[in-house]
Amino acid sequence: MFIVFILGLTLPLEGIIVPLYYQIRDMGLLNTRWALILPLIGLFMPFAVTWMRAHFVNMPADLSEAARVDGANMWQLFWRIHVPLSIPAISSLGILLFLWTWNQFLLAVVLVSDPEQRTMAGALGAFQGSGGRISHCCVRGRC
Amino acid sequence: MIVSRSEKFLGRVLLVLLMAVTIVPFVSLFITALHPPGTYPPGLTWPEEPHWDNFLLAFQSANMFALLQSSVLIELAVVPVSILIATLAGFALGHLRPPAVARCSSCSSSG
Numbered sequence: 001m002f003i004v005f006i007l008g009l010t011l012p013l014e015g016i017i018v019p020l021y022y023q024i025r026d027m028g029l030l031n032t033r034w035a036l037i038l039p040l041i042g043l044f045m046p047f048a049v050t051w052m053r054a055h056f057v058n059m060p061a062d063l064s065e066a067a068r069v070d071g072a073n074m075w076q077l078f079w080r081i082h083v084p085l086s087i088p089a090i091s092s093l094g095i096l097l098f099l100w101t102w103n104q105f106l107l108a109v110v111l112v113s114d115p116e117q118r119t120m121a122g123a124l125g126a127f128q129g130s131g132g133r134i135s136h137c138c139v140r141g142r143c
Numbered sequence: 144m145i146v147s148r149s150e151k152f153l154g155r156v157l158l159v160l161l162m163a164v165t166i167v168p169f170v171s172l173f174i175t176a177l178h179p180p181g182t183y184p185p186g187l188t189w190p191e192e193p194h195w196d197n198f199l200l201a202f203q204s205a206n207m208f209a210l211l212q213s214s215v216l217i218e219l220a221v222v223p224v225s226i227l228i229a230t231l232a233g234f235a236l237g238h239l240r241p242p243a244v245a246r247c248s249s250c251s252s253s254g
């Protein structure tokens with residue numbers, strides 16, 4: 001079942017960007033921040049689920065059994081025992097996702113044309129495109 | 144692990160070289176930004192009068208605060224939601240072993 005997620009890791013963003021554009025347009029979300037937020041959450045899922053699964057696979061089952069013996073239901077088992085144990089995995093995942101969202105360029109440029117709604121990388125790309133060449137305008141932010 | 148002295152020395156020299164290769168472009172960017180606007184300064188030449196206000200002007204003309212705010216909003220929406228969904232899913236797939244995973248005999252899994 002998790003093979004589906006691993007196959008998702010092989011999917012290139014450039015391959016699905018065109019259908020994604022049509023889908024976002026039909027949802028009426030073009031040129032808003034949601035056009036970036038929703039596809040990004042979906043695109044991060046293969047990597048993030050594989051990452052967290054790799055962590056949880058290494059947790060000993062005896063731990064959960066002991067918790068169940070002590071009377072924990074599923075929710076308590078998850079929130080009080082496993083989540084505190086997985087804080088290192090969660091924080092490294094958070095750092096990676098933060099970095100990839102901040103640097104997201106292709107998605108921002110295709111789906112959002114208002115520079116103020118994009119990510120920083122996408123908005124600064126507008127400076128570059130307007131001149132057609134990298135000049136001191138791009139480096140300074142104005143001409 | 145016992146490492147010979149020459150290996151240690153070579154390793155450190157290589158590290159310093161790689162650090163320089165990584166840092167020099169950033170230093171060059173910084174120094175270029177200090178030059179008066181409109182010029183094309185060659186290489187790493189420190190300007191006669193550094194224009195520290197270039198940074199302020201760039202911030203204002205590129206509307207950096209709005210961009211930063213936009214990026215931060217997108218981050219705040221994407222990262223917590225992704226982590227929450229992925230942790231729940233990873234817990235289910237990795238620890239609870241739903242029957243679909245257990246029955247899959249051709250799947251190569253680590254446990």
